[in-house]
Amino acid sequence: MSNSKLYKGSLNTIILKLLNEHDKMYGYEITQKVKALTQGELNITEGALYPALHKLEAEGLLDVEVAKVDNRLRKYYKLTESGTKETVNKLEELAEYIKTMQTLMNPKLA
């Protein structure tokens, strides 16, 4: 992960959220999607992305599908049933975290 250590803790949530919105995605596609959505602000490196994807797969939150594309094999990730449930939990956790941080950083707005 590039810009900030603050994003690191949210990487799994970012991946789960993106996969929740798309049927299936491959690693490079995820990095490009994040880059596009954040207008280049957040740049997920392969060194951070793939370990996270593999960990989520090992935990049974992601399923894998392999397809032949442009004469090479491409590994697609998609949410499992428990992955979909976990996405809801993670998003709620993150919303709660953002709310708490806002209260701390800017008490007047809270």
Added chain:
Amino acid sequence: MFIDNYLDNSDIIYKDIRMEMLDHISSEIEDRIKNGDDRDFYYIFKDYMVKNKARLLSDNKQFLKSADRKIAKLLFKDLLSIHGLVVFVVIFYSFYMAFNYYNYELFETILFAVPIITSIFFGLAYFIALKSYKLNRYSVIERVAFPFIIIFHVLTSLNNILKPLIDGNSILIMIAIISLCLTLLILLFKITISLAKTYQIRFTNLV
């Protein structure tokens, strides 16, 4: 092919890990070309590797950790499932019946020999299956051999170290430990078959 060979020579030996890295690097190079980089493929690739090689190699290590975690999780999930407990109880009960039926010395030989012979048999079956299904060099499939080896060493160590120390009082504990090892071995074999089938469908049918 060029990128694949490069990664293989960089000690990224597992095909499934390499495949994913290869797709990532190729996609990145294709994007750069699409965005106007008109240099030769080799120079774009070289630039990319100079910047990212260390990260890719560290990703390789992380992948192996994930593979080990996946196997451990499957194994413990199976051990704590109903069928895992049933296998354990059946093995324990069989050994216990043998303990009551045979004389002590013969029983002791059976207790230690059966799991060791079983693990050798499973080990051989594993290597033959790897070759015949062409599944060698896939990360999770190869890493599954690691717990096999650990269980085998636990069994041989029990045989060499604890066997002479067992008496009538501690035999039930020993039966429980060996039954647990044998249960883990059987469950691991079942997991290996299931992983091999998944990998067969996922990768080798596409190559």
